[in-house]
Amino acid sequence: MSRLNNSKHAKTSSLIFIYRALKIVGCGPKTPTRKYTVSSMRDALLGPNNGTNFAHQWNNWVPIKASVLAWRAEKDRIATRRALSYRGVPMDNTRCPLCGDYDETANHLFASCYIFHLVWQHISNWCKIHPFFVFTTRDILEAHTHINVVSKKKKIIQAIILTACWSLWKARNEKIFEDKEIDLSTLLEEIKSLEYTWIKNRSFLKILMRKDWCTLDL
Numbered sequence: 001m002s003r004l005n006n007s008k009h010a011k012t013s014s015l016i017f018i019y020r021a022l023k024i025v026g027c028g029p030k031t032p033t034r035k036y037t038v039s040s041m042r043d044a045l046l047g048p049n050n051g052t053n054f055a056h057q058w059n060n061w062v063p064i065k066a067s068v069l070a071w072r073a074e075k076d077r078i079a080t081r082r083a084l085s086y087r088g089v090p091m092d093n094t095r096c097p098l099c100g101d102y103d104e105t106a107n108h109l110f111a112s113c114y115i116f117h118l119v120w121q122h123i124s125n126w127c128k129i130h131p132f133f134v135f136t137t138r139d140i141l142e143a144h145t146h147i148n149v150v151s152k153k154k155k156i157i158q159a160i161i162l163t164a165c166w167s168l169w170k171a172r173n174e175k176i177f178e179d180k181e182i183d184l185s186t187l188l189e190e191i192k193s194l195e196y197t198w199i200k201n202r203s204f205l206k207i208l209m210r211k212d213w214c215t216l217d218l
């Protein structure tokens, strides 16, 4: 396949990936003729006036559901207690179910809550990079862009972060709906194991060995 065809193929793959993501979140692009175009997809993702807005980087080494969760979290469009209360859903309280010290917002959960903070610390150690200094969900989702490593490792670190967000949100839901306590070491192992499965099946790292993954010796 020629370089030009490779480029077209990559763009087409990206558009298909974004289109599927939009279908999942139920905000498919609309034009007067109802045709799907690059600009209508971009506007649906970022809004029509997105010059200064955050541009979520999709990563095809994790399932779309994980990318969509992170994208929604950055926009504070996940069902946190305070978001539900704001939308008129009766709530006993809006406190974080994990720490109980602050209102549960997406930014609190993904950037400030102590259990999430410990996970980010562990991941930075595991990835052999400087600790994340994050204050918002956006900071977490952009963290890989500030790391001075080769692009392949940046994509791996981004995939790990997206997987961690997915696993943390799942653990938070299990705490609320099943009264299941979060065990940090179990959670960390789940994140490593889940991302190992995802990245092995979705990337070119198909011969990745488990022992190399555990030390991130890629």
Ligand SMILES: [Zn+2]
Pocket (backbone or CB within 6 Å): 096, 097, 098, 099, 100, 101, 102, 108, 109, 112, 113, 114
């Ligand atoms: Zn908390």
